[in-house]
Amino acid sequence: xxxxxxxxxxxxxxxxxxxxxxxxxxxxxxxxxxxxxxxxxxxxxxxxxxxxxxxxxxxxxxxxxxxxxxxxxxxxxxxxxxxxxxxxxxxxxxxxxxxxxxxxxxxxxxxxxxxxxxxxxxxxxxxxxxxxxxxxxxxxxxxxxxxxxxxxxxxxxxxxxxxxxxxxxxxxxxxxxxxxxxxxxxxxxxxxxxxxxxxxxxxxxxxxxxxxxxxxxxxxxxxxxxxxxxxxxxxxxxxxxxxxxxxxxxxxxxxxxxxxxxxxxxxxxxxxxxxxxxxxxxxxxxxxxxxxxxxxxxxxxxxxxxxxxxxxxxxxxxxxxxxxxxxxxxxxxxxxxxxxxxxxxxxxxxxxxxxxxxxxxxxxxxxxxxxxxxxxxxxxxxxxxxxxxxxxxxxxxxxxx
Amino acid sequence: xxxxxxxxxxxxxxxxxxxxxxxxxxxxxxxxxxxxxxxxxxxxxxxxxxxxxxxxxxxxxxxxxxxxxxxxxxxxxxxxxxxxxxxxxxxxxxxxxxxxxxxxxxxxxxxxxxxxxxxxxxxxxxxxxxxxxxxxxxxxxxxxxxxxxxxxxxxxxxxxxxxxxxxxxxxxxxxxxxxxxxxxxxxxxxxxxxxxxxxxxxxxxxxxxxxxxxxxxxxxxxxxxxxxxxxxxxx
Numbered sequence: 096x097x098x099x100x101x102x103x104x105x106x107x108x109x110x111x112x113x114x115x116x117x118x119x120x121x122x123x124x125x126x127x128x129x130x131x132x133x134x135x136x137x138x139x140x141x142x143x144x145x146x147x148x149x150x151x152x153x154x155x156x157x158x159x160x161x162x163x164x165x166x167x168x169x170x171x172x173x174x175x176x177x178x179x180x181x182x183x184x185x186x187x188x189x190x191x192x193x194x195x196x197x198x199x200x201x202x203x204x205x206x207x208x209x210x211x212x213x214x215x216x217x218x219x220x221x222x223x224x225x226x227x228x229x230x231x232x233x234x235x236x237x238x239x240x241x242x243x244x245x246x247x248x249x250x251x252x253x254x255x256x257x258x259x260x261x262x263x264x265x266x267x268x269x270x271x272x273x274x275x276x277x278x279x280x281x282x283x284x285x286x287x288x289x290x291x292x293x294x295x296x297x298x299x300x301x302x303x304x305x306x307x308x309x310x311x312x313x314x315x316x317x318x319x320x321x322x323x324x325x326x327x328x329x330x331x332x333x334x335x336x337x338x339x340x341x342x343x344x345x346x347x348x349x350x351x352x353x354x355x356x357x358x359x360x361x362x363x364x365x366x367x368x369x370x371x372x373x374x375x376x377x378x379x380x381x382x383x384x385x386x387x388x389x390x391x392x393x394x395x396x397x398x399x400x401x402x403x404x405x406x407x408x409x410x411x412x413x414x415x416x417x418x419x420x421x422x423x424x425x426x427x428x429x430x431x432x433x434x435x436x437x438x439x440x441x442x443x444x445x446x447x448x449x450x451x452x453x454x455x456x457x458x459x460x461x462x463x464x465x466x467x468x469x470x471x472x473x474x475x476x477x478x479x480x481x482x483x484x485x486x487x488x489x490x491x492x493x494x495x496x
Numbered sequence: 497x498x499x500x501x502x503x504x505x506x507x508x509x510x511x512x513x514x515x516x517x518x519x520x521x522x523x524x525x526x527x528x529x530x531x532x533x534x535x536x537x538x539x540x541x542x543x544x545x546x547x548x549x550x551x552x553x554x555x556x557x558x559x560x561x562x563x564x565x566x567x568x569x570x571x572x573x574x575x576x577x578x579x580x581x582x583x584x585x586x587x588x589x590x591x592x593x594x595x596x597x598x599x600x601x602x603x604x605x606x607x608x609x610x611x612x613x614x615x616x617x618x619x620x621x622x623x624x625x626x627x628x629x630x631x632x633x634x635x636x637x638x639x640x641x642x643x644x645x646x647x648x649x650x651x652x653x654x655x656x657x658x659x660x661x662x663x664x665x666x667x668x669x670x671x672x673x674x675x676x677x678x679x680x681x682x683x684x685x686x687x688x689x690x691x692x693x694x695x696x697x698x699x700x701x702x703x704x705x706x707x708x709x710x711x712x713x714x715x716x717x718x719x720x721x722x723x724x725x726x727x728x729x730x731x
Contacts, residue, residue, distance in 0.1 A: 098612060098618065102612075105601075106600075109600045396596070397598055397599075399596075400596045400597075400598060401609070401613075402581065403555070403557060403584065403590050403596070404584065404585065404590070404609055404610045404613065404657070405581050405582065405583075405584040405585025405586070405588075405610055405613050405614075405661075406581060406585075406613045407577075407578050407581040407582070407613070408577060408578060408581070409578070410613055489557050490552055490557050490558055493592070493596065
């Protein structure tokens with residue numbers, strides 16, 4: 096059996112240009128499918144990585160966009176207390192604005208936003224100096240702020256270290272805020288995701304409300320559930336509570352839902368690319384069959400010689416079958432390696448830059464895909480040429496010019 | 497039991513009919529003869545006489561329509577394709593006019609081919625093949641490809657390949673048809689030598705010069721044997 100592999104290998108090597116051209120289709124097909132697998136795996140890792148820093152116990156509630164009475168549905172300060180007091184398992188409730196307010200701070204413009212307690216609901220950046228906003232800041236609406244690395248470089252271009260700006264003040268219009276904390280570089284490029292959850296300067300949302308938004312309504316509210324609470328249940332209860340209080344409709348979503356949506360999207364992309372790849376593999380398989388048929392015709396005399404010498408049908412069949420097998424195995428393995436490499440480039444170069452997380456290489460899937468396709472292509476497209484070779488009549492074959 | 501241990505080919509009432517469209521072509525019309533072990537026989541006849549058909553049947557490449565053919569005591573008339581392949585592998589060696597060597601394969605590996613199909617280990621195959629190549633006087637050219645060999649050398653490789661399985665019968669079809677006269681006489685000399693060492697050789701030819709090397713000539717015309725006489729006898 097091993098001798099047949101050596102024999103087939105010699106034949107393919109003797110026709111190496113043709114052999115390589117034959118398998119290019121297969122290489123491309125397998126590479127496409129495998130690279131999408133690798134990228135999808137990277138994306139899945141990235142999605143879970145993005146939300147690792149955020150509080151998984153958080154969800155957002157806001158009025159449904161398509162309803163008649165927008166005014167009646169608008170969420171107000173009183174709703175925060177209502178949810179906090181009426182829904183069991185709620186740790187805290189804060190409002191959130193859809194877009195950050197762009198305000199002037201000295202000669203610079205910064206984006207000011209709501210800050211919540213311990214500031215974990217919107218930001219995944221690490222704290223590098225000072226402290227986060229705390230419950231006291233929120234309760235007393237203190238004039239303090241925490242700033243991002245971005246604001247630090249813009250507002251304090253000469254700062255020696257993040258720690259050196261703690262205690263200094265920034266002015267936003269006529270209001271003064273004391274810096275109590277500095278956040279480091281976010282590992283997630285949220286802007287690239289179209290999801291800007293990191294802003295320049297965060298002040299206690301109560302302070303924000305008092306200074307800029309008094310009496311107006313919120314875009315939505317963010318609810319932090321207690322550790323271990325049933326998030327789904329609290330979400331439903333909150334939604335029902337607000338619906339009853341306002342006589343309007345509300346929707347909510349949490350990070351799990353968000354992650355699911357992104358993963359779902361990539362699954363669909365994977366399916367589509369998989370289908371296209373499968374078609375390209377059929378085409379590649381037909382290419383291999385075509386070349387093997389040409390090879391059988393070309394080598395008719397050789398087959399005649401082999402049969403005259405005493406090769407049985409099964410031996411000729413095996414020889415050509417193994418040639419097909421080697422061709423497709425070579426194509427599929429090369430395609431697999433190429434696909435893994437391409438997938439890694441996408442993963443490291445693009446996905447990891449957004450998420451800061453690299454997904455592992457799905458070797459098992461890659462190998463299963465490569466071996467699977469090699470087997471299918473060989474069996475489906477290698478059998479017929481081998482059969483044609485095996486059933487040649489030796490006398491006719493020897494006479495073939 | 498084989499009651500005639502000396503008979504290696506035993507043909508009785510052999511016919512071969514080809515269906516060529518509407519037409520039935522009778523290529524062999526009832527042949528009966530025997531060939532003994534160690535004989536050197538030439539089969540002669542003009543084209544269309546049926547000598548190639550007979551060669552194919554004797555070589556187990558084709559089956560007779562009726563009649564019996566016993567090769568080395570085995571009735572091969574009713575064997576299927578795989579059984580015939582087995583017979584060709586074990587009992588027969590072919591030498592063709594066009595040499596029929598595998599082009600991209602060196603002499604040694606051409607000669608090992610029958611042993612490969614017989615399932616012999618690689619080392620043993622090469623040892624035996626080299627032995628045969630040396631026997632036909634071309635051992636030092638074992639690693640050359642057919643394209644690097646002269647016609648005579650190629651035919652020697654083909655003869656080595658035909659002999660490597662120690663066949664009961666060596667069948668040669670116009671073995672000197674593609675060779676010049678000097679090389680031809682060398683190859684015929686080799687046949688003489690093989691015959692002298694006890695090989696059974698059947699040569700199909702239309703060349704009297706080739707035939708006169710044999711000991712016995714079967715002359716065919718229109719599918720029948722018209723003469724069966726020792727070489728050198730008047731035609």
